[in-house]
Amino acid sequence: MQQSAGKHLLERSSDAKEQALLRAIARGSRDAMAELYRNYYPRLFRFLHRLSHDYSLTEELVNDVMLVVWQSADKFQGASKVSTWILGIAYRQGLKKLSKRRLPLAQDSGRIETPVDERQTVERRDLIVKALSRLTPNHRLMIEFVLYLGLSYREVADVVGCPVNTAKTRVHHARKQLREILTTLGYRNEAGQ
Amino acid sequence: MSRREQTTSPLCELLPWYVNGTLDEAEQKAMIAHLDHCQACREERIVLGEIQETLGREAVAVLPRAPIPDALFDDDKRQRSAGTARHAITGLALAAGIAAVAVAIVLTRGPALTGPGTLFETATAPAVGNATFDYVLHLEFHGARSAEERDATIRALNPESVAGPDRNGSYRLIVRLPAQSMDELEAFRRRVEAREPVSRAEIIAIELPIEGR
Numbered sequence: 001m002q003q004s005a006g007k008h009l010l011e012r013s014s015d016a017k018e019q020a021l022l023r024a025i026a027r028g029s030r031d032a033m034a035e036l037y038r039n040y041y042p043r044l045f046r047f048l049h050r051l052s053h054d055y056s057l058t059e060e061l062v063n064d065v066m067l068v069v070w071q072s073a074d075k076f077q078g079a080s081k082v083s084t085w086i087l088g089i090a091y092r093q094g095l096k097k098l099s100k101r102r103l104p105l106a107q108d109s110g111r112i113e114t115p116v117d118e119r120q121t122v123e124r125r126d127l128i129v130k131a132l133s134r135l136t137p138n139h140r141l142m143i144e145f146v147l148y149l150g151l152s153y154r155e156v157a158d159v160v161g162c163p164v165n166t167a168k169t170r171v172h173h174a175r176k177q178l179r180e181i182l183t184t185l186g187y188r189n190e191a192g193q
Numbered sequence: 194m195s196r197r198e199q200t201t202s203p204l205c206e207l208l209p210w211y212v213n214g215t216l217d218e219a220e221q222k223a224m225i226a227h228l229d230h231c232q233a234c235r236e237e238r239i240v241l242g243e244i245q246e247t248l249g250r251e252a253v254a255v256l257p258r259a260p261i262p263d264a265l266f267d268d269d270k271r272q273r274s275a276g277t278a279r280h281a282i283t284g285l286a287l288a289a290g291i292a293a294v295a296v297a298i299v300l301t302r303g304p305a306l307t308g309p310g311t312l313f314e315t316a317t318a319p320a321v322g323n324a325t326f327d328y329v330l331h332l333e334f335h336g337a338r339s340a341e342e343r344d345a346t347i348r349a350l351n352p353e354s355v356a357g358p359d360r361n362g363s364y365r366l367i368v369r370l371p372a373q374s375m376d377e378l379e380a381f382r383r384r385v386e387a388r389e390p391v392s393r394a395e396i397i398a399i400e401l402p403i404e405g406r
Contacts, residue, residue, distance in 0.1 A: 050248075053356060053359060054359050055359065124243060125243075125246075125247045125250070128243060128244055128247045129247060132244075132247075132248075143244065143248075144248065146209045146210065146212075146213055147209065147212065147213060147241065147244055147245040147248050148245075148248040148249070150213045150214070150215065151213075151215070152210060152213075152215035152216075153207075153210055153215075155215075168206045168207075169206075171206075171209055172206050175209065175237070175241075178244070179237070179240070182240070187240075
């Protein structure tokens with residue numbers, strides 16, 4: 001087990017402070033909005049860019065998310081962490097836009113010469129990247145939530161806005177689709193299985 | 194127990210959260226016991242670990258190029274629920290200065306990144322002993338050049354990873370450099386931009402070294 005690379009998305013800021021910011025935003029404070037924007041823009045950008053691999057689209061998406069935050073801060077009920085609420089908005093906005101387009105291939109490391117002893121690892125990673133790019137946006141998001149952001153199943157349920165068992169089922173379906181694609185691509189893990 | 198039976202166990206559903214380390218203690222213990230006799234989960238655990246590692250390697254710190262768009266505060270767009278005060282907000286710009294994020298510092302330069310209101314700048318890149326940093330380099334090429342020439346140029350930069358082309362035809366490279374000042378970075382950028390067939394090079398962010406890379 002290892003700490004997920006993107007876990008910081010949910011951990012960087014104090015939730016109490018962010019709740020105070022949201023209350024101020026709900027009252028119309030542009031300073032509070034500026035602070036929240038400054039805190040979240042890089043995190044959201046990094047996450048959404050992983051899905052779109054397109055700078056213009058990502059900028060557009062992040063601003064869509066922040067616009068919803070600006071418009072809906074007064075609807076935040078405090079039932080979840082602020083970061084979870086914002087990630088939920090990003091999930092819905094991202095899904096809406098990304099569902100209309102095929103997610104592009106993220107990386108093509110095969111273009112670069114690689115030492116022989118690393119080649120198999122690189123090839124496996126390339127297959128994983130390819131397989132991830134072939135997932136439906138919803139399935140891709142499920143995988144990113146768990147294996148990149150490191151969300152617990154309760155957090156996934158909060159972000160997606162569904163019961164915990166539904167969240168588990170969605171991740172299960174995403175795993176299933178990923179396994180099928182990996183098999184089609186001829187992936188064999190480091191144990192050769 | 195057959196493989197089909199094994200994969201229908203409720204514990205099989207928890208495997209991704211075992212891999213990401215968010216199960217509680219009792220669930221973890223149950224999963225460890227389950228892994229002892231479930232071959233399908235043992236195999237998938239390896240795959241999920243590789244996926245997690247791959248996703249982690251893809252993570253690149255990218256910082257904002259622009260402040261909050263004025264449009265975000267356009268009063269006409271703000272549609273709060275009834276009873277909420279409306280505020281006329283115009284022309285907001287974030288305070289100039291450093292936007293420090295734990296793992297990254299934006300390095301803006303050149304006309305493409307210094308449009309009106311580009312306020313996230315640093316005076317110097319961080320100096321951390323003799324450490325090297327992973328810099329994110331964006332490259333654009335002259336359209337008429339061959340793919341071979343383009344690939345050779347990318348390869349010559351010895352990148353850690355390459356992504357692209359995006360829909361604008363640019364490539365993103367992660368290059369590991371010892372540069373620790375803006376001057377060093379600028380000198381590197383100029384050398385890259387002077388190469389054929391590069392038409393434009395930008396360094397937009399850095400990512401601190403990732404342990405074990």
